[in-house]
Amino acid sequence: MRIRPEAGTCGWYIWAGEELSEADDFFVPLHVAHLDDWExxxxxxxxxxxxxxxxxxxxxxxxxxxPRLLENRE
Structure with missing residues (x-):
């Protein structure tokens, strides 16, 4: 899913598997240069x-x- 870019990020949140977790550490940063090796x-x-x-x-x-991805999340 891609939200609006903010704070120097591109806005992409990518995960593998069937379940999205709400855990704070579920997503970890991955530089786009490594995506070709990762997937x-x-x-x-x-x-x-x-x-x-x-x-x-x-x-x-x-x-x-x-469109929900573009809503303000405050």
């Missing part, structure tokens, strides 16, 4: 604008806009 399937999607989500596997692709 090259992601690379074509990084140009999506804030507000987009995607779900992919080797055999499945779903891309959609989620």
């Amino acid at each position: 090259p399937l992601l690379l074509p999607y990084l140009g999506l604008a804030p507000g987009f989500r995607f779900l992919i596997t080797e055999d499945y692709e779903d891309v959609w806009f989620d």
Whole structure:
């Protein structure tokens, strides 16, 4: 999922697996330079604008806009 970029980040939050955790340490920083080694399937999607989500596997692709990602989170 991609939120609005802030504080020098690109806004992408990427996870693998089926469940999203609310734990503070669930997401860890990963520089885009390492994505090709971590999971090259992601690379074509990084140009999506804030507000987009995607779900992919080797055999499945779903891309959609989620306006809730652009709402203020204060």
